[in-house]
Amino acid sequence: MIDVQRLRILRAVAKHGSFNRAATALHLTPSAVSQHVAALERSLGAQVVARSTRGVTLTPAGRIMVGAAESVAAELEHARQQVDRLSTGRTRLTVATFTSGGRLLLPRALTRLMAAHPGTVLHVREGEPEHTLPLVRRGAVDLALAYHFDGPLPAGPGPGSGSGSGLEWTPLLEDPLHVVLEQGHRLADRDALDLAELAAEPWVLGCLKTEAYLRRYAERAGFDPEVRGTTSDYFFARSLVAAGMGISLVPSIALDPEIAGLRTVPIRPPGPVRHIGVAAIGRRDRPHVTTLVQALREQAEQRHEGRRSPHRRRSDP
Known part of the structure; x- marks a missing residue:
């Protein structure tokens, strides 16, 4: 044994x-x-x-064996939560999320969860997928709203953190990245852009992973982008665009609230896309998790159906 x-x-x-x-x-x-x-x-x-x-x-x-150890740890934590629910009569649910996805999808989904399970004690923690997905695998959080670019889910620190280590990944929506420019920019009135057309432009970006992603796509387009600023916030990056520092690459769900004087132009396929989903372990006997995942799916579907086209999006006063 x-x-x-x-x-x-x-x-x-x-x-x-x-x-x-x-x-x-x-x-x-x-x-x-x-x-x-x-x-x-x-x-x-x-x-x-x-x-x-x-x-x-x-x-x-x-x-x-490390993959098995992750699964065992998650199951033991799940069992502890079940015992806690028996003794207190209340279910604790911890949800991890990245910022822009949480702001768009999570609040209404949590409202539905609380309506269906009013005794739930909720905890929400913010973090990037490379940090939150390992927490799901260990049972430290119950589910994570996360994203990935090309390729598999992001690995966390240490082995056993790839997409095959017990996570149930439910896709929610695709989140294409768009070019954000000043309204007076020479390319602002275009319906779509090839990335190669932006080879001479300076960039200000909303996160380090976006910079790495841009560089990968730019290499395919034959240029090395000049990055003049990298922030941890897409709104801040767009503010720097409005201040004349350069152009930016921003996911569609991070384009609100609008900033006056900016235009948003899509990139012609195949363009960069974030894949947003929710990760959990052992949903079948966890009705609270199942309810929240379904609520997130419905929020994503409403977003997809009601999203207005970002083509030549105006932010004029």
Whole structure:
């Protein structure tokens, strides 16, 4: 039988990359950590870590076991919540979200949740997907409103955090990125733009991931963008555009509230798109989670049906 405590220790080793750092985090000695890992390997009949002078890395068997450790941790947290509900009669639900998606989709969905389950104790925490998705996997939050660009869901710190580690991903909507320019810009009256047409423009962007995404697309278009500013807020980035610092690349759901004097122009396909969805584990026996996911889906559908075209969007006074 596999010892759950040894799985917890292996997960810490994977996260920290060494026995010493894992021991510090777990308040154990490095020798104790090493012994637990060795005992786990004996019980499995397989090596789970490769040891070297630079630390330890997971073997294929180790990656499988860390994924199992994440699932076990989530199930134990779920069981703790069920026991808590039995003793208090109330269900605690923790929701993680990124800023722009939470502002657009979450409030009305939470209202519906509370109407269906009025005794729910809600907690909301803000964070980017690379931080919140691992929290879902560990059971620290019940679900996360998140997004990803091209490719799989973002990995968090440490192995076992890819999209195949137990997450149920429910797609909600596609969120194309648009170019934001001053209304007097030479390209502001265009119906759509090729990214290559913007090769000579300076950029101010709303987050570091958007910059990385822009650079990837710009490389395909044959230029290296000049980025003059990167903020942590799309509204601030658009304010800098209005101040004449350059142009920006902004997801469609972050285009409100409008700022006077700006125009928004879509990028011709294939353009950059964010894929927004909700991640959870074990929804089948969790009616509160199921209700909230369904409410988020309905909010996304209403957004899709009622969204006015962003083409040549005006923000004039």
